[in-house]
Amino acid sequence: MEKFEPIKEEAMSSVERVLTSIKLKEPDRVPVWPLIDYLPVNYIDVTAQEMIEDPEKSQWAFEWIYHKLGGFDIAFAGGSFYMQIINPFPDFFSIFYLDWRLPGRMLDVNESPQLVENALDDPFFKVEDYDKIIEKGLLWKSNFKRAGMKDMMKLSKIGPKVAEYTEKWWTEFKVPTFNDGACSTPFDLLSMFRGSTNFMKDIYRYPDKIKEVSDFLVDNMIMMGQYGPSQSGGKTILVGGVRGSADFISLKHFEDLYWPYFKKIVTEYVNKGYIVQLHMDTDWTDRLHYLKELPKGKIYLHMDERTDIFKAKEILGDHMCIEGNLKPSLFKLGTPSLIEKEVKKIIDGCAEGGGLMVGSEIPDDAKLENVKAMIDTCKTYGKYK
Amino acid sequence: MAIEQDLVNAVIDLDENKSYGLVKKMVDDGADPNKIIEILKKGVEEIGERFSRKEYFLTELVMAGEIFQQSAKLLEPILKSMEKASKSTGTVVIGTVKGDVHDIGKNIFVTLLQVGGYEVYDLGVDIEPIKFLEKVKEKNANIVAYSGLLTVALDSMKETTELLKTNGLRDKVKIIIGGLPVDEMWMKEAGADAFTDNAFEGVKIINEWLKSGGG
Numbered sequence A: 001m002e003k004f005e006p007i008k009e010e011a012m013s014s015v016e017r018v019l020t021s022i023k024l025k026e027p028d029r030v031p032v033w034p035l036i037d038y039l040p041v042n043y044i045d046v047t048a049q050e051m052i053e054d055p056e057k058s059q060w061a062f063e064w065i066y067h068k069l070g071g072f073d074i075a076f077a078g079g080s081f082y083m084q085i086i087n088p089f090p091d092f093f094s095i096f097y098l099d100w101r102l103p104g105r106m107l108d109v110n111e112s113p114q115l116v117e118n119a120l121d122d123p124f125f126k127v128e129d130y131d132k133i134i135e136k137g138l139l140w141k142s143n144f145k146r147a148g149m150k151d152m153m154k155l156s157k158i159g160p161k162v163a164e165y166t167e168k169w170w171t172e173f174k175v176p177t178f179n180d181g182a183c184s185t186p187f188d189l190l191s192m193f194r195g196s197t198n199f200m201k202d203i204y205r206y207p208d209k210i211k212e213v214s215d216f217l218v219d220n221m222i223m224m225g226q227y228g229p230s231q232s233g234g235k236t237i238l239v240g241g242v243r244g245s246a247d248f249i250s251l252k253h254f255e256d257l258y259w260p261y262f263k264k265i266v267t268e269y270v271n272k273g274y275i276v277q278l279h280m281d282t283d284w285t286d287r288l289h290y291l292k293e294l295p296k297g298k299i300y301l302h303m304d305e306r307t308d309i310f311k312a313k314e315i316l317g318d319h320m321c322i323e324g325n326l327k328p329s330l331f332k333l334g335t336p337s338l339i340e341k342e343v344k345k346i347i348d349g350c351a352e353g354g355g356l357m358v359g360s361e362i363p364d365d366a367k368l369e370n371v372k373a374m375i376d377t378c379k380t381y382g383k384y385k
Numbered sequence B: 001m002a003i004e005q006d007l008v009n010a011v012i013d014l015d016e017n018k019s020y021g022l023v024k025k026m027v028d029d030g031a032d033p034n035k036i037i038e039i040l041k042k043g044v045e046e047i048g049e050r051f052s053r054k055e056y057f058l059t060e061l062v063m064a065g066e067i068f069q070q071s072a073k074l075l076e077p078i079l080k081s082m083e084k085a086s087k088s089t090g091t092v093v094i095g096t097v098k099g100d101v102h103d104i105g106k107n108i109f110v111t112l113l114q115v116g117g118y119e120v121y122d123l124g125v126d127i128e129p130i131k132f133l134e135k136v137k138e139k140n141a142n143i144v145a146y147s148g149l150l151t152v153a154l155d156s157m158k159e160t161t162e163l164l165k166t167n168g169l170r171d172k173v174k175i176i177i178g179g180l181p182v183d184e185m186w187m188k189e190a191g192a193d194a195f196t197d198n199a200f201e202g203v204k205i206i207n208e209w210l211k212s213g214g215g
């Protein structure tokens, strides 16, 4: 690896800093979390395919970017992508259920994975399948066209690697990992399976079916989310929400078809001792107050720029650690000074009293100097007195 | 009169069965199918207003589009036997640009364009610039619409406009872009004429263009 200066010591380690923030206390400074997927591919000798299929190389790439950017507070373990995508269970990322195109398989080795939801006319799930799910479970739908038994077998080799790297992040670098396992709601999953446009019609036509199937699926989904950590020993589970937001459904539908399941999933994970990350893309502003029903001081909430973080501070500031408001496209199209300005705005408005993290998903074509600007601003301007 | 208001209300309430029932009844009573279309549109427009006010959400837009399209199907046989009355107001070629496969927002925009009476050619997702060019030529389109949510989409939009330019078509079409991240800077970079992250706004913009004889 390129030679780097050792990461500069600060008053707290990243693990301490993040855990303090989750507990809603003030750490030494605001933690910073660039959510990086395939960014290293554009800078060093690693392909997107290797980021998924070669745990050593992907760990190397994640360590490289960590050092290149001078250190940040949440990282990802090499091999985790593989565990997510070749995952044998019917969830969001599983190639056995959804039309994921992978680098080196159906895409160029350096293209990020693409999930295709071309389901308007010929959805993966038909309306009749709602009843079949209840009859047969979900496994009958698995599909070995995009990956095979061999890929699945390889999981037993990948698991221990991910465990090793997870441990390395937490104890050697003292940086927490994220997304050791992932779960979403039955609603989000069914929407992917049916295609969002079809599913929105189902919401009007078959709301009772959706509820029935959700009731049936929810416990299974909770179990599936624990698959990753069961292999890697990780402590975190990401619960993702997209299609229950104000960009998609009304509050009435949210209350009826979405929130009860979301609440159940998150609460159970917290009760089982996991650190839960809520990954909430799109606009949740008008439903933030529901999140107060979740356990206090155990969760951190990622929002993208659609949700108003200042409202979130107002509503949830004394309840859960928040992070958001940065527009991912800024990291490609913006400049360091622009990003510094945006980060300062967030710190000024939300840092007081703790419970703030600064971060964003980083597009794969981002400029490093822009990501670094976010990190450095947190390290200087984000200091608590 | 009353039945017409009933239909508008049924659409606004997103009551599918009632809407279709009323459409059938009006057909049986010999109502002018173009009139029925106008009534349906009125309902959909009100839904658009409520969407803009955040009283209705994407689901409601999708449902409204569905009710409109299914009703239009009921009218097709009679519309065909008559002169094709309302001529299409414009021809739109649309797609999610190269490198991007997000299409939830684009699909709803396509539906709304159809409701608006436009002839729409939806190329799908991850569309190479050349595909846009070919379709614009083939259909003699006057509107081109790009959808994109990823930053790579901006480069693809630029490329597509360039290709239209080098083929002498840029001045013959109006270009509108849409999707979560688009703003004025995107519009300029992409060489487009308008941008919006609200599908209903998009239809309004195109309506304006055609009213003022542009495109």
Ligand code: B12
Pocket (backbone or CB within 6 Å): A037, A112, A113, A114, A115, A116, A117, A118, A242, A247, A281, A282, A283, A304, A305, A306, A328, A329, A361, A362, A363, A364, B058, B099, B100, B101, B102, B103, B104, B105, B106, B108, B109, B145, B146, B147, B148, B149, B150, B151, B152, B176, B177, B178, B179, B180, B181, B196, B197, B198, B199, B200, B202, B203
């Ligand atoms: C759903 C979603 C997906 C789904 C898409 C399903 C589908 N069939 O579209 C899936 C899971 C497949 C997906 C994949 C990916 N995604 Co995605 N996705 C989203 C998400 C959460 C919501 C998008 C959405 O549908 N919104 C709701 C619709 C209704 O809104 P909309 O598209 O803006 O449309 C409205 C208007 O803009 C307008 N409109 C839309 N198009 C047009 C066109 C015209 C002409 C007009 C006038 C109007 C118009 O009409 C709509 C209603 O008003 C966004 C986050 C976000 N905040 O938006 C991320 C997001 C867009 N995705 C992102 C990323 C990174 C990805 C992936 C690269 C992830 C990965 N590493 O695999 C892949 C990319 C695959 C690819 N090559 O495209 C990033 C983009 C960052 C960037 N680069 O700038 C985002 C912002 C998430 C984030 N916070 O980082 N994604």
